[in-house]
Amino acid sequence: MELKIVLASNSPRRREIMESLGFDVEVIAGNVDENIEEEGISPELLVQELALLKGRAIAQKLHNDDSRNYLVVAADTVVVYNNEIFGKPQSRADAERMLKTLSGKKHSVITGMAVWALDSGKGCSVYEKTDVYFKKLSDETIQAYLDTEEYKDKAGGYGIQGKGICLVEKIDGDYYNVVGLPVSKFHEVLYEEHRTNVFHGKNGGLWKKNDERKNTPRNKDSV
Amino acid sequence: MENYRLLVSANAAAFDVLTQAGVNFEKCDVRPAANGDALKSFAEEMAKDEDKNVITVVAEKEISDGKRVYGIPETREEAKEMLCDISGGTHSHIVRMCIGGAGQPFEVITAEAQVSFKKLNEWEIDGYLNFDEYKFPAAYDPAGKGALFMRKIQGDFSVIKGLPIVALMEALERKYGITPANGKNIWWKGSNKE
Numbered sequence: 315m316e317l318k319i320v321l322a323s324n325s326p327r328r329r330e331i332m333e334s335l336g337f338d339v340e341v342i343a344g345n346v347d348e349n350i351e352e353e354g355i356s357p358e359l360l361v362q363e364l365a366l367l368k369g370r371a372i373a374q375k376l377h378n379d380d381s382r383n384y385l386v387v388a389a390d391t392v393v394v395y396n397n398e399i400f401g402k403p404q405s406r407a408d409a410e411r412m413l414k415t416l417s418g419k420k421h422s423v424i425t426g427m428a429v430w431a432l433d434s435g436k437g438c439s440v441y442e443k444t445d446v447y448f449k450k451l452s453d454e455t456i457q458a459y460l461d462t463e464e465y466k467d468k469a470g471g472y473g474i475q476g477k478g479i480c481l482v483e484k485i486d487g488d489y490y491n492v493v494g495l496p497v498s499k500f501h502e503v504l505y506e507e508h509r510t511n512v513f514h515g516k517n518g519g520l521w522k523k524n525d526e527r528k529n530t531p532r533n534k535d536s537v
Numbered sequence: 538m539e540n541y542r543l544l545v546s547a548n549a550a551a552f553d554v555l556t557q558a559g560v561n562f563e564k565c566d567v568r569p570a571a572n573g574d575a576l577k578s579f580a581e582e583m584a585k586d587e588d589k590n591v592i593t594v595v596a597e598k599e600i601s602d603g604k605r606v607y608g609i610p611e612t613r614e615e616a617k618e619m620l621c622d623i624s625g626g627t628h629s630h631i632v633r634m635c636i637g638g639a640g641q642p643f644e645v646i647t648a649e650a651q652v653s654f655k656k657l658n659e660w661e662i663d664g665y666l667n668f669d670e671y672k673f674p675a676a677y678d679p680a681g682k683g684a685l686f687m688r689k690i691q692g693d694f695s696v697i698k699g700l701p702i703v704a705l706m707e708a709l710e711r712k713y714g715i716t717p718a719n720g721k722n723i724w725w726k727g728s729n730k731e
Contacts, residue, residue: 334681335681335682335684335685336668336681336682449703452716452718454717454718454719455716455717455718458716458717458718458720458724459725461725462559474694476557476559477558479554479557479694479695479702480558480559480706480717482693482694482703483693484650484691484692484693485690485692485693485694486689486690486691487690488687488688488690489684489687489690489694489697497684498655498686498687498688500685501685501686502655511660511664512664512685513661513664513667513668521668
């Protein structure tokens, strides 16, 4: 039976990552209560629990649909600095506070990812951590960045996949984890936990049919 | 306030970085025949007939693991041999970027980022090659399915794509006083890509 990836996420960035790699993805996002009331829970555990919550809601929704073999993928990302979790800023002033705090410092981006294979009923969760080193930012640069309004809806108040790349001096870890989905880990989980060969089925299967990325003229001249 | 124009010769992925970063630039379709010292003379030649407010940038990337430099494979067999070679190890993406013009001397800046590659199985290599996505240096596309093999990056991700954006940002400020805050037709303020 055809395998279909369902992304249980509202994040356009996660969808963009999957589609830029050529995956054929269907997005079904649910509304889950993201308040986890466990005192002292580590960020690593928190993001995995949130990913499990999001994924479970969609897996249950698809449970009775046996037309396809669904693979449900859910994720949650947080920015952590000095044991403080930075979520999405509530306002421009909140984003400014975050960027000023992160300026010239190292912080971590942690993504929890849950993957369910509905045919086996097997689900698992993992996390990936990437260290991000910010440039020392002047007040003028911070204000110019805030003027772009890119901080909205971004954990930590910046988006590395946009103009925020100019704020980052270097990273240590998976780049796509910082954007919101650790694709290298996804590949690893598919094989090790679900015995799924990600490259199976060149046209179809997990991939978009007639994937346009392969050796196109645009790619051929890339050096 | 003086405004500038930015003329860039680089690969397609490097242009993507500039667009992503919100930089206002013009593409130069001509690329230097060789990397290294030739970069500076190429950039000087490129700038020769341009207006006095044109800043010229030439960026070229190579991939090396310290033992060999990886070019673009000609055949599937060559691609397979390269992927086997980098499997499970660490290799470097090195960009040499020459910037100058608009009244400032040309200088070459080097930026490096390291990639730790997954230890690949035979089925992963063959499966990847079946997608014909190997016409890249070292036989993988960091912005395509090749990302599935990149376990860790140490450095600036923009280097992997071919243009060190942080180094460019610093050079623009140091040489021309151009910052994201004052824009000068290059950065977010005053950029038509805002």
